[in-house]
Amino acid sequence: MIRSYKRFAAIAAAVLCSGSAFAQSNADRIIDYELANSRAYETLSHLTDNIGPRLSGSKNAGLAVTWTTKTLRDWGLNAQNQAVMVPHWVRGVEHGSLVSHNDQKIVLTALGGSIATPANGITADVIEVASYDELAKLGRAKIAGKIVFYNRAMDMQMVESGQAFAAYSEAVEFRSTGASHAAEYGAVASVIRSVASASLRTPHTGAMRYDEKQPKIPAAAMTTEDADLVHRLLAKGERVRLHLVLTPKTLPDVESANVIAEIRGSEHPDEVVLIxxxxxxxxxxxxxxxDGAGAVMVMETLRVLKELGIQPKRTIRGVLFMNEENGLRGGHKYFDTAAAREEVHKHIAAIETDAGAAPPVGFITTLEGAALSRMQIRARVLSRIAPIVFTSSKHTGADTSPLTDAGVPGFGLVPDPRHYFDFHHTPADTLDKIDPKALAQNTAALAALAYLIAEDGL
Ligand SMILES: [Zn+2]
Structure with missing residues (x-):
């Protein structure tokens, strides 16, 4: 009796630590199926080539909601739309030229949310800074009436050592808040060096926000090549004057939607693993x-589970969030709805995929210590795809941040990040940057992890 109890306890402990054999074998099936039969690339090809860019509030974003909803339904999934009001910012004309240097063209792009310049543009002297301290030291006397040029490059050592997202977080502050800081000292516009790990003279856009206490001034990003040009001219002690024309508009908010579909759990359907x-x-x-890649990984995970007839004990809910880029309204809408229904803590994990589709290297997770080690062991089946490593991180994704801030365990899929910021937010973020095999590997990793947690819990 004692012997058999000990045996039972040992098996129970092994299952707790390493997951059930049943779950492991199903995870194996999911991986095998996805690596051999993935349709993720085909789905992504429609989203990117047939529908195209999908900025919040645009016609294409609406088409993407309609098409993904219909596609999930065609796959036998009960897809629903969760309505959300989103910003509608429209890029206009964008033009920069150095009037001080033979009207050489400066390749630049408006930052999302920027106001327009006057119709005939702004022409002003450029003053370069690499930090807010430098800006403050120059003060109003030097800054007023000028175009502030924030020139801080991404830390390429960090990028090359796999810390590209940390390097991005460091460099991105001038994009987010640089215009208002410059306006505080009387600047007439601000232009940043693109937040980029590589460039073929492609400007990188991205969201900016105004401090309501400061005057609003236009904000743009120039390519790293153009930033280097302006820097070299200023370093020669020359006066650099830039003519800048930007004509974006902020139109009234538009109704859009998160797209939600799920595989209901067989034993605890109210407990949710969100992907x-x-x-x-x-x-x-x-x-x-x-994040077309991330969106189709979520769709494909649901398709594969449906196709294989695998129903975990807990629900796997796929969410295609709307408006991550310039407002995070979809992420907040999802959370607020869950909170109103007192369902936040029914989420046993939130797994986000918003980091591209280079070959997978692992997951970041809010788990730490023993829980982190246990996860690494439980997910050993994923090592068939690639050497998947789990690493602790406070932030595991933007759309799921309201959930993880409320204490829901978070995970973020990490494809090799070293070239992500070469293309991020540029005209070059196109389908040819996606390797179908790596996309399937990422999907297999996402699907297997979601399934293991939904089957055996966390
Ligand atoms: Zn994204």
């Missing part, structure tokens, strides 16, 4: 890496 990516993209490219 999410975002359906909207910037307008310059077709949003293949950001």
């Amino acid at each position: 999410g990516g975002h359906l909207d993209s910037w307008d310059l490219g077709t949003g293949a890496i950001d």
